[in-house]
Amino acid sequence: MPRIELRTEIKADKRIVFDLSRSIDLHKISTEHTNEKAIAGKTSGLIGMDESVTWRAKHFGIYQNLTSRITEFDRPKYFADEMVKGAFKEFKHEHHFAELNGGTLMTDFFDYKSPFGILGKLADELFLKRYMTELLTERNRIVKEFAESEKWKKFLTE
Template identity: 70%
Template structure:
């Protein structure tokens, strides 16, 4: 099962970074290149414990639908989301937030299992793990940009 770990230092309050990370609207902004849109469940604003969202997005030239649910939630330190339905066999994305001298350290752990058994493992090694890492890095870069610039005020209230 591939695992992706990303650490992002952000010069902003932990509460702001936490809320941006669970913002449906910011997620849409960070994935504009995939035409991602929330089509069911929580489709805008902040998602919380036991809430779910269904996304429709274009990956590898094909529109896909994925539903994930917030399964754990400890404001403003940690939350996790897990796939309920979608192209993966499974995934779990943990979001951790720690105070630092200059702001917040955001740590992502993304564990997933590809479908199609052996063929899925080949896809992971050739392109899928890199593709997923790039998507998460783009998302984190967008969170960082909004948190550090004050643009976060367009999406969340302090």
């Protein structure tokens, strides 16, 4: 099973970083290039334990739907979302938050299985792991940008 691991240092309080990371509205901003929209479940605001969201986005020229659910939640240290329905055979995305030099270290672990057996494994090696890493890196860049400025106040109350 492929694993993507990303570490992002953010000069902001971990409660702000944690909540921005579960903001449906901020996620929409980070995925504008895929025309991603929340179409069912929790479609705006902050997603929490046992809540789900269904996303519709264009990847590789094809519109796809993906539903994920928050399966673990320990604010402001950790949460995980897992695919309920979608293009992957399965995935789990862990989000960890730790204090670091007066700011936050945000660590993502994204474990997934591609469908289609050997063809899925070939797709992982050729392009899918790189594509998913780029999507997650852009998401983290947006979280960092909003957390380190006053922009976070558009999505969170103090």
